[in-house]
Amino acid sequence: MSTRTSVRSSLWLGLLAVPAVAFFLVFSYAPMAGLVVAFKEFDISKGLFGSPWNGLDNFRYFFASGDAQRILLNTIVLNVLFLAATLAAGVTLAIMLNEIRGRFFKRAAQSTIFFPYFVSPVVIAIMLQVLLSGPAGDGGVVNDALAGFGLPTVSWYTEPGPWPWILTFVKIWQLGGYMSVIFLAAITSIPEDVYEAGQIDGASRAQMALRITLPLLKPTAAVLLVLGVGRIFYGDFGTIYAIVGDNGTLFPTTDVIDTYVFRSLRQIGDFGTTAAIGLFQSVVGFVLVSTAVLIQRRYSKETSLL
Amino acid sequence: MTTATSTTSSLAKAAGRTAAKRRTGGWEPFTVVSVIGVALFMLICLIPFWVILSGSFTDEQTLAGKGYSLIPQPFSTAAYKLIFTGPTLVSAYVASIFITVVGTVLALSITSGLSWVIARRLPYVSRPLAIFAYIPMLFAGGLVPLYLLVTQYLKLQNSYFAVILPLLVAPFLVFIQVSAFRQLPEEILDSARVDGAGEMQIFFRIGLPLSKPILAVVGLFYAVHYWNEWFTALLFMSDIHKYPLPLLLQNLISNVTFSQMLPTAAEQSTPVYQLRLALTVVTIGPILLAYPFAQRYFVKGITLGATKG
Numbered sequence: 287m288s289t290r291t292s293v294r295s296s297l298w299l300g301l302l303a304v305p306a307v308a309f310f311l312v313f314s315y316a317p318m319a320g321l322v323v324a325f326k327e328f329d330i331s332k333g334l335f336g337s338p339w340n341g342l343d344n345f346r347y348f349f350a351s352g353d354a355q356r357i358l359l360n361t362i363v364l365n366v367l368f369l370a371a372t373l374a375a376g377v378t379l380a381i382m383l384n385e386i387r388g389r390f391f392k393r394a395a396q397s398t399i400f401f402p403y404f405v406s407p408v409v410i411a412i413m414l415q416v417l418l419s420g421p422a423g424d425g426g427v428v429n430d431a432l433a434g435f436g437l438p439t440v441s442w443y444t445e446p447g448p449w450p451w452i453l454t455f456v457k458i459w460q461l462g463g464y465m466s467v468i469f470l471a472a473i474t475s476i477p478e479d480v481y482e483a484g485q486i487d488g489a490s491r492a493q494m495a496l497r498i499t500l501p502l503l504k505p506t507a508a509v510l511l512v513l514g515v516g517r518i519f520y521g522d523f524g525t526i527y528a529i530v531g532d533n534g535t536l537f538p539t540t541d542v543i544d545t546y547v548f549r550s551l552r553q554i555g556d557f558g559t560t561a562a563i564g565l566f567q568s569v570v571g572f573v574l575v576s577t578a579v580l581i582q583r584r585y586s587k588e589t590s591l592l
Numbered sequence: 593m594t595t596a597t598s599t600t601s602s603l604a605k606a607a608g609r610t611a612a613k614r615r616t617g618g619w620e621p622f623t624v625v626s627v628i629g630v631a632l633f634m635l636i637c638l639i640p641f642w643v644i645l646s647g648s649f650t651d652e653q654t655l656a657g658k659g660y661s662l663i664p665q666p667f668s669t670a671a672y673k674l675i676f677t678g679p680t681l682v683s684a685y686v687a688s689i690f691i692t693v694v695g696t697v698l699a700l701s702i703t704s705g706l707s708w709v710i711a712r713r714l715p716y717v718s719r720p721l722a723i724f725a726y727i728p729m730l731f732a733g734g735l736v737p738l739y740l741l742v743t744q745y746l747k748l749q750n751s752y753f754a755v756i757l758p759l760l761v762a763p764f765l766v767f768i769q770v771s772a773f774r775q776l777p778e779e780i781l782d783s784a785r786v787d788g789a790g791e792m793q794i795f796f797r798i799g800l801p802l803s804k805p806i807l808a809v810v811g812l813f814y815a816v817h818y819w820n821e822w823f824t825a826l827l828f829m830s831d832i833h834k835y836p837l838p839l840l841l842q843n844l845i846s847n848v849t850f851s852q853m854l855p856t857a858a859e860q861s862t863p864v865y866q867l868r869l870a871l872t873v874v875t876i877g878p879i880l881l882a883y884p885f886a887q888r889y890f891v892k893g894i895t896l897g898a899t900k901g
Binding site: 398 | 622623626627629631633634636638640641702703708716721725730733735737741744757760761766791792820822823838839868869872876879890891894895
């Protein structure tokens with residue numbers, strides 16, 4: 287095949303990518319340009335480009351509002367909790383699943399714990415209501431259980447204190463099975479003779495799990511950790527907003543950048559300030575993600591995750 | 593000499609095998625702990641579903657008075673009757689099905705086209721395209737520009753396409769598909785070229801049919817995503833008759849009045865909580881039904897995405 291025909295045929299084949307390129311231009315790249323709104327006093331009637339510039343006023347307004355500190359702290363604390371908890375749950379579940387010999391039970395278990403990953407955050411929010419508040423607002427399965435043991439019941443939806451832990455529990459429920467699939471795949475790729483050697487040395491199964499499997503899962507966990515840290519500034523909007531919604535009593539512990547941005551867009555309609563926060567989030571997020579990708583490229587070529 | 597060593601080694605092997613058998617056959621404490629641990633987590637995963645299912649069949653008065661129980665008593669299907677006669681609930685189902693079917697077909701076609709071009713390593717084309725698709729994973733414009741784009745420039749409010757279009761190509765799935773396309777044996781494509789097939793023909797007649805498993809993986813991911821999507825709907829839909837199921841459900845959580853969603857005759861004694869649970873069941877239902885068939889594809893997709901890149 288001559289170079290000329292190959293160039294021509296490659297351009298021809300390139301047509302297949304045109305719709306996707308159009309998509310990225312409109313829905314990914316145009317919004318990046320649209321971020322100039324962060325430096326403008328936006329007025330819908332004048333449009334994006336007609337609105338007057340106002341320098342850094344939008345950023346000043348956000349950082350002076352007193353909300354900045356709270357939502358930044360919440361974003362970081364919650365995401366660190368989520369990341370640590372889901373990784374730990376994934377590793378633990380994968381190691382435990384690996385112990386199970388009955389094929390039927392193993393498959394049933396895997397299917398069951400993986401399923402919550404496919405459940406909409408809205409459905410999770412309803413489940414939490416059932417568990418924590420019930421029809422009357424102060425009931426719920428958990429309170430019924432507490433009352434059964436003679437303990438005082440809790441009005442969960444008016445107590446911000448326990449919510450970081452409740453949300454972490456939700457995350458484990460939602461992602462524990464998903465993470466375990468990844469780790470179980472890593473375990474299956476560990477060569478069998480490592481375990482045979484351990485067996486000859488008389489290691490118990492617990493010792494093999496702790497001394498062989500766990501250390502060999504480190505690279506996978508490290509990659510997931512690095513990538514997770516990179517995404518810390520993009521808190522999981524869906525889950526938190528579906529559960530907390532506009533329940534202001536819970537904001538002190540649950541309000542994160544994403545929910546804050548969404549609320550100010552919907553309720554206050556202040557495009558400039560909201561875009562400023564969004565730009566701040568994008569820039570910090572970009573720095574974190576790129577650093578994460580660089581670290582991951584450098585240290586774990588063989589387990590290169592996306 | 594050789595026979596002697598081989599016999600001893602096979603003897604050793606046999607001994608090792610029985611030892612291994614004893615080890616795996618017996619129940620070490622750690623195995624017992626693992627089985628219990630996994631079983632407990634399974635229970636934790638299942639209980640919320642069961643409570644909702646049983647609650648959706650429990651009479652509203654009982655639900656309010658005695659709370660939730662594991663077995664519905666007295667049994668009542670009132671909520672389901674309402675769902676399937678209420679106009680808004682039917683229209684929500686229609687909206688969700690439209691968004692899922694049209695969205696998945698469009699997304700899968702567009703993603704496949706892009707992935708194929710990247711996977712073929714064409715000079716001057718593939719690499720720039722891969723970078724072009726990768727950048728949005730690193731840097732995003734965020735909510736406000738997207739909102740302005742869809743509402744001010746594309747004017748898609750209250751259109752199903754406001755939900756479909758912003759999620760059309762997921763870069764993560766592009767890279768899964770690229771790595772799958774690259775595993776197709778080059779010889780098959782070459783032999784087609786020798787037979788005089790054009791590049792387009794090769795894609796449609798050979799590439800796609802040989803990649804059915806990965807198409808299933810990617811398609812299923814898109815389908816679940818679209819079925820569960822409520823955030824873009826929340827942003828861009830204001831007409832309650834166009835709400836997809838999850839958004840309708842979200843509205844029920846935040847206690848918006850139900851009068852618009854129900855047949856007028858039923859208004860006096862609306863089983864609000866029961867209805868909420870029944871609607872949840874109806875929302876999870878299709879995923880639950882498809883799940884046994886789809887699950888192995890999902891596992892395959894995640895492991896593919898996790899090991900390749």
